[in-house]
Amino acid sequence: MTRKGRGDLTRLVEPDRVHRSVYVDPAIFESEMEAIFHRAWIYVGHESQVQRPGDYCTVLVGRQPMIMVRHSDGQVHVLYNRCAHRGAMLCGNLRGNTGEAFTCSYHSWRYNTNGSLESMPLPKGYDGTRLSAANQERNLKRAARVAAYRGFVFASLAADGPSLMDFLGDAKIAFDDMCDRAPEGQVDIVQTCFRIVQHSNWKIFMENQLDALHPSVTHESSGQAAAQVERDIARRGGKAPLDYHYLSAFTTPLPKWDEVLTVNYQHGHSALQGYMGLRPQDPDSLAYEAMMRKHYGAKRTEEILGVNIHHVLLYPGLSVQSALQQVRAVRPLAVDRTLIEIWHFRLKGAPEAIYRRALGYYNLINSPSTIVNADDLENFWRCHQGLASDGGAWVSFHRNAGQDDEQDGVIRSRWGTSEAPMRNQFRAWTQYIGGGR
Amino acid sequence: MAKTISRKTSTRKPAAGRRTSMPARVTIARGAYDSIREVEQFLYRQAELLDGKSWSDFIELFAEDGFYWMPASPDQSTPNGAPAIFYEDRDLMTVRMKRLMHPHAWSQSPMWGTSHLVSNVSIEDENSRTGDLAVRSRFHMMEFRRDVVRHFAGVYSHQLRKTQDGLLIKLQRVDMVNGEGPYDYVLQAWV
Numbered sequence: 074m075t076r077k078g079r080g081d082l083t084r085l086v087e088p089d090r091v092h093r094s095v096y097v098d099p100a101i102f103e104s105e106m107e108a109i110f111h112r113a114w115i116y117v118g119h120e121s122q123v124q125r126p127g128d129y130c131t132v133l134v135g136r137q138p139m140i141m142v143r144h145s146d147g148q149v150h151v152l153y154n155r156c157a158h159r160g161a162m163l164c165g166n167l168r169g170n171t172g173e174a175f176t177c178s179y180h181s182w183r184y185n186t187n188g189s190l191e192s193m194p195l196p197k198g199y200d201g202t203r204l205s206a207a208n209q210e211r212n213l214k215r216a217a218r219v220a221a222y223r224g225f226v227f228a229s230l231a232a233d234g235p236s237l238m239d240f241l242g243d244a245k246i247a248f249d250d251m252c253d254r255a256p257e258g259q260v261d262i263v264q265t266c267f268r269i270v271q272h273s274n275w276k277i278f279m280e281n282q283l284d285a286l287h288p289s290v291t292h293e294s295s296g297q298a299a300a301q302v303e304r305d306i307a308r309r310g311g312k313a314p315l316d317y318h319y320l321s322a323f324t325t326p327l328p329k330w331d332e333v334l335t336v337n338y339q340h341g342h343s344a345l346q347g348y349m350g351l352r353p354q355d356p357d358s359l360a361y362e363a364m365m366r367k368h369y370g371a372k373r374t375e376e377i378l379g380v381n382i383h384h385v386l387l388y389p390g391l392s393v394q395s396a397l398q399q400v401r402a403v404r405p406l407a408v409d410r411t412l413i414e415i416w417h418f419r420l421k422g423a424p425e426a427i428y429r430r431a432l433g434y435y436n437l438i439n440s441p442s443t444i445v446n447a448d449d450l451e452n453f454w455r456c457h458q459g460l461a462s463d464g465g466a467w468v469s470f471h472r473n474a475g476q477d478d479e480q481d482g483v484i485r486s487r488w489g490t491s492e493a494p495m496r497n498q499f500r501a502w503t504q505y506i507g508g509g510r
Numbered sequence: 511m512a513k514t515i516s517r518k519t520s521t522r523k524p525a526a527g528r529r530t531s532m533p534a535r536v537t538i539a540r541g542a543y544d545s546i547r548e549v550e551q552f553l554y555r556q557a558e559l560l561d562g563k564s565w566s567d568f569i570e571l572f573a574e575d576g577f578y579w580m581p582a583s584p585d586q587s588t589p590n591g592a593p594a595i596f597y598e599d600r601d602l603m604t605v606r607m608k609r610l611m612h613p614h615a616w617s618q619s620p621m622w623g624t625s626h627l628v629s630n631v632s633i634e635d636e637n638s639r640t641g642d643l644a645v646r647s648r649f650h651m652m653e654f655r656r657d658v659v660r661h662f663a664g665v666y667s668h669q670l671r672k673t674q675d676g677l678l679i680k681l682q683r684v685d686m687v688n689g690e691g692p693y694d695y696v697l698q699a700w701v
Contacts, residue, residue, distance in 0.1 A: 265582045265593040268692035294612030298605045306601060313601070320605065412692060417593075425591065435593060441693040442580070442596045444609045450695055451617035 079104055083507045086499045089474040090467040093460040095502075096274040102408035109389050109505045110135030113340075114220070114227040114240045116391040116402050117141050117151055119262040119418070121224060122168070127186060130168040133404045133412075134228055139216060140164050141226060144186040145173065151216040151228040152188045163213075168264075175213075188213035223248045224259060235340075243483070244342035247385035250395035253377045256368040256422035260398060263432075267415040267440055271450050273457035275390070275405040276498070278413065281449060282386050283345045283494040285330040286472075288323045291452055295444045296323030315353060316433040320445070333383075333489035339482050341388025341501025343494040347381035347396065357426035364424070386494065388501050398431040399439060409457055415439045470495045549645050549670070550631050552677050557626035557649070560700060565607040568700070572600055573671050573678040578700055580684040595689060596700065603700075610699060617698065622655035624699075628666070641672035642680075649684075651701055660694065662686050662701050 082101060085092035095101055115134045118141050122130050129142035131154055138154040140163065154162050156177040163175045163184070174183045174191050183191040190211040199205055216228035220237035225248055227237050238245070252260055271278060281287065289296070299320030303313040337343045352358070365374040385393045390403035398418040405411050417435040419428050438445050460468065473491035477484045486493040552571075559568040572578065582593035589597045598606065609615055627650045635644035650663040664686035670677045684701055 263593060267582070267593075267595075269696065270692050270694050272694070291616065294609045294615035295605075298608030298612060301608055302601050302605045305604075316602075317605075429591065432591065432593065436595075436597055437602075440582075440593070440595050442697045444606055444698070447617045447696045447698050448615065 079108060079506050079508060083503045086503050088496065089471045090469055091499055093466055093468055096276060096457065096460045096468070097408060099408045102274075102405070104506065105502075106135045106405070108508070109502070110405065111137070112229065112231040112234055112505065113389055114218075114229050114237050115389075116387070116400070117219075117226045117228050119224050119260075119416070120149055120221060120226060121261045122264065123149060125170065127170045127172045128168075129164060129171055129186075131164050131166065133406075134216065134230060135405075137230060138162060139228065140175075142171070142175075142186045146187075148187070149219070149221070149226055150187050151219045151226070153214040153216075155214070156182055157184075157190065157211055157213060158182050158193070167266075184213050188215050223252045240340055241387070242338050242340065242342065243336075244338045244340075244344065244385055244387055246344065246380070246382065247387060247391075247393035247395055250377075250380045250382055250385075251393065251398055251418065251420075253380075254365075254396070254398075254423070255420035256364050258368075259421045260418035261421055263417050263419060263435075265416075267435075269413045269415070269441060269446065269450070270406070271411050271413065271453050272409060273411060273453035274408060274460075275403050275411040276502075277453045277456050278403055278411055279386065279388065279390075279392075279498060280495045281453070282392050283335055283343050283384060284490075284492075285333050285335075285345065286327070286490040287449075287452070289325060289327055289330060291448045292320075292323035292445055294448070295320050296325075298444075300324050314433065315430060316437050319434055319438055323445075327490075331489045335486045335489070335491065335494050337477075337484040337486070337493050337497035339501075341498045343386045343388075343497055344382055345384040345386075345494075346489075347383045352378060357424060361424055361427050364422070368422070388498055394434075397434045399435060401439070409461075470499070545633055545636060545643065546631065548677070549633060549643060549668075550628075552670070553628045553631060553645070553647055553666070553668070557628050561624050561626055563610075563699075565610060565699070569600055569603045569607060571679050572603070572682075573680050574600065576600065576679045576681065578603060578679075578682050578684070580686065580689065580701065583690060584685045595686075595697070596684070606699070620656050622653060622698075624651055624653045626651045634667075643670040643672070643677070644668070645670060649701075655695070658694070662688060662697075664689065 082104060085095050117132055117134065117139065118130055123141060123143040126143050126145045129140050131138060131140050133139070140152045140154045141149060142152065143149050154164055156163055156179065158177065158180055161177055161179045163177055171186065174185055176183045180194065182193045185191045204211060216230055217232040218229040220227055222237060222241060222245060252258055299317045303317045303321055306313045333346050335343050335345050362374065362378065365377065369377065382395055385395060387393065392401040398420065400416050402414045403411060404414060417431050470492040473486065473488050473493065474496065477486050477491055477493045484493050484497055556568065556571055559571070576599070577589070578596055578598045579589045580595040581589065582595055586592050610618065628647050630648040632646050633643055634646050645668040647666045648664070649666055650661065653660045653662070664684065667683040668679060669681040671680050686701065
């Protein structure tokens with residue numbers, strides 16, 4: 074396919090269906106990288122990943138290899154991972170501490186951790202050239218805009234566009250719900266990242282996240298297996314740990330899933346109501362609730378723990394499970410390859426037992442041995458294979474189309490299995506690709 | 511009588527972040543050979559059960575209080591409170607087995623196969639009173655699924671309990687060389 078003008082591409086998206094080329098055409102993928110991933114606010118990392126000066130981690134923002142690093146003054150910078158001299162990548166590691174400077178392995182240009190050139194060998198060689206000391210091109214290029222909300226750092230590679238707070242809008246509840254659950258109001262990242270590459274387009278992952286129709290089909294095997302063992306443990310007089318509930322919840326019958334509603338915000342973000350009942354009354358949870366009341370008072374504690382969200386999706390590339398302190402960041406690698414980075418967090422000031430709950434979910438549901446994602450990944454691959462074929466031109470998002478409630482740009486589904494979140498994602502896609510935002 | 515294989519571990523500082531327990535010198539006490547042969551046969555059988563997808567018999571190799579543990583990083587010293595790729599007792603292993611055998615475990619079609627090789631077996635400790643063993647070995651697993659070959663390799667550390675019915679696993683720790691890398695697809699069964 075020849076490269077289309079971006080305006081033309083929006084014709085591939087109709088209110089209730091999307092042309093398959095949007096998923097499989099490499100040229101459209103490149104347009105998405107430019108118009109979406111290099112313009113929108115993309116999650117880079119959490120401030121607690123780089124606690125000390127010189128701490129850094131490397132990350133992809135769209136197509137761009139970037140470094141998030143803490144400078145000696147405490148500020149966190151997001152820099153292009155490219156030497157200003159001949160273009161070599163500066164940092165080859167996923168994370169580390171670089172001390173006071175990054176040193177290029179090729180010709181020893183050294184950069185401060187705020188990106189400014191500290192030194193180069195034999196600098197007189199540049200006297201009288203266009204790259205003399207005053208030239209800003211001697212420094213590392215910075216992300217056009219960097220902002221953080223409650224410790225979660227985002228970068229936009231475009232100088233213009235909405236602020237991070239305008240971009241998040243009401244979907245900022247993803248971070249409020251997670252951080253408010255900490256007695257100290259903050260979270261700390263756990264420095265383990267599980268990375269899973271799926272052989273499918275990035276949008277297939279995003280569309281699956283709030284798809285309430287798939288769990289009881291796709292995850293039937295895992296749900297039933299866990300429910301059986303849960304019963305076996307009860308028969309022995311024991312009680313299965315909460316972890317089992319994460320799995321056996323997949324046996325929830327389909328009509329129940331239709332009651333789990335979604336709220337769909339501007340910019341493609343969505344939230345899915347909770348369904349797991351994560352407010353157990355065991356002694357550990359009660360001790361935690363008492364601690365929360367001490368910090369926040371009874372009324373505020375009830376407000377915080379009463380928030381019932383399973384999932385918030387921040388378009389185009391972050392999936393947040395606030396009540397379980399997990400995030401999954403989407404890093405598109407190619408039209409048919411997507412890296413998912415999976416992280417979890419500790420609630421600052423909360424007892425160890427509450428961390429173990431997040432850890433249990435991380436290990437059981439999100440690790441590379443997950444029996445849940447095993448079947449999702451199979452579906453994603455099958456979707457991509459099917460969409461690459463001429464077996465049909467369109468992808469259907471007709472379920473409950475025209476039956477959602479819209480007010481002030483916010484779309485509330487009346488049915489949990491409504492494909493409203495996918496339609497909402499393509500509303501944002503069209504705006505980005507059309508250049509409207 | 512010491513029936514142990516004594517091992518003098520090097521006191522050199524291990525390379526950054528990596529758990530190395532390279533023995534500086536190995537001596538094998540008289541009588542330890544019998545244990546080694548028994549242990550080797552045990553490890554080979556475990557590998558064959560995995561490759562043969564005999565999940566139930568595989569789980570039976572574990573003691574009632576046994577665990578299968580694959581840490582998220584090689585420098586972890588305890589599974590408690592730490593991220594893990596696997597950390598499963600027999601109940602969780604049973605969940606995994608039941609899912610694998612469920613007719614609607616979609617990712618089981620296509621069927622897939624593995625081949626495990628286990629080698630470099632050494633007994634690191636043998637309790638002269640109980641006969642319990644700490645065993646280290648290396649493995650290499652090749653997997654074939656939907657025309658794609660993957661390799662996983664690393665170190666097994668088995669804590670084995672000697673019982674009247676033979677050896678049982680108290681703890682199997684699995685440190686994969688490529689455990690921290692990105693996964694093309696997941697690990698559906700134990701490695």
